[in-house]
Amino acid sequence: MDLALFDLDNTLIAGDSDFEWAQFLINKGILDRELYEARNIEFYEKYKAGTLDIDVFLDFQLQPLARYPRSVLDAWHQEFMSRHIRPIVSQKARLLVREHLDRGALCAVVTATNSFVTAATIREFGIAHLIATIPAQENGQFTGRPRGTPSFREGKVIRVDAWLEAMGLWWSSFERSWFYSDSQNDLPLLSRVSNPVAVDPDQALLMHAEAAGWPVISLLD
Template sequence: MAARTKKVTVGIDPDSHVPGWAAAELAPTTPVAPDPTSAAFFDIDNTMMQGASIYWFARGLASRKYFTTTDLARFAWRQLRFRLSAKENATDMSEAKEAALAFVAGWKVADVQRLAEEIFDELMEPRIWAGTRALAQQHLEAGTRVWLVSAAPVEIGRVIAARLGLTGAIGTVAEIVDGAYTGRLVGDLMHGPAKAEAVVGLAGAEGLDLAHCVAYSDSANDMPMLTAVGRAVAVNPDSVLLREARQRGWEVRDFRTGRKAVKIAVPSTAAAGIVAGAVTAGLAARRRRLSK
């Protein structure tokens, strides 16, 4: 059977009811008995990539003098605190949402796209787990669509998907007016139950059968998404997800090594929000310095 190549416009589909929907060009594939109703959904942070994508984006901004290395060290410490405590509550999530709102306000979409592409090539691509990327490639070669699903801004997810030749990305969406971000979110943070709802919505829009789909994640926070599909795989799992996976008989893939694989907890979505908040604080301080 001849390889199939499908071109899809990169961007947020204005007619889609799926929050955070953004498509990338589909990579050419040679399907082997493809199932058009199946898809694979991959979390990004610590599943597809080592660490939090928003953190590496922040590192790239720091290297470009958008804020200081002191700001970066401050929110890196906060992220570590959340790694160790693995706690999320309503207050954390509210702070994360407010941080996301403040972070993008006034930015031009084209500038974020350019920076995300540059920073992916510099800092993110070397941290893509080779094993997870291989799993995604296997799905593509079997004619299965592959989507990233992350609490990270959909623009970052879209860049990662495009660079890896995946189908597209679902992520947190910021409102855009006249080519710039307003500082308001479209919907809520793509976290926990919101991920499952988005996957279900995408399945309806794309004609997928969730029983034929598979999801990959490192975090127990993604249990709603993992249980919404027919097959779940724990990748580099935190302790809670590892326990759940063993109880449910799910496949476990761990691409970390040694004691590190057992003891390091994953950063929570709230931690990513704290990162965004620290970036926001750094950008605000930079604006104040420039205005003097």
């Protein structure tokens, strides 16, 4: 059996769902534009530069979830999927995932974006497993804090290790393993698999991939 892992933002989708979710809330008037838009852009630029403080960012990103009932958030998210996410899912990405699924690979999306934002997106691809940052909940409501290790940089390796162990598996259980990503932030997990693939990579990842002889592909239609 093979293992196929996929980053989500700017990899399987042609955009960043964390950034788009905040912009969606800003454009609906749910979040104050003056207070939130500049910070949202700043965090996104830091992520791309590889300098993001994940704890500070999660405080920014998860706090709005704690202010509204889950039913309201779910309704907003359906609109968000329709307007912002489905239009940026490429056919090339769908075909890549389908190729791995059809070959019987164990597939998962491994993303730093929280599971509330991303769970519906991975269902678009028919992928059963999601390894994402988990928003903590109490009595069915989000608390505005993360639970456990954020799925970011080295945290992705920690979370994948725990996921495999929970199923009685380990890296040696697989003949081959893939991870597809666009970001230098994912070098720890890219370096763990037997088949790392850079997808429409940022400049730092492109340089690393070329030096290491990793494949570089595009999933943009």
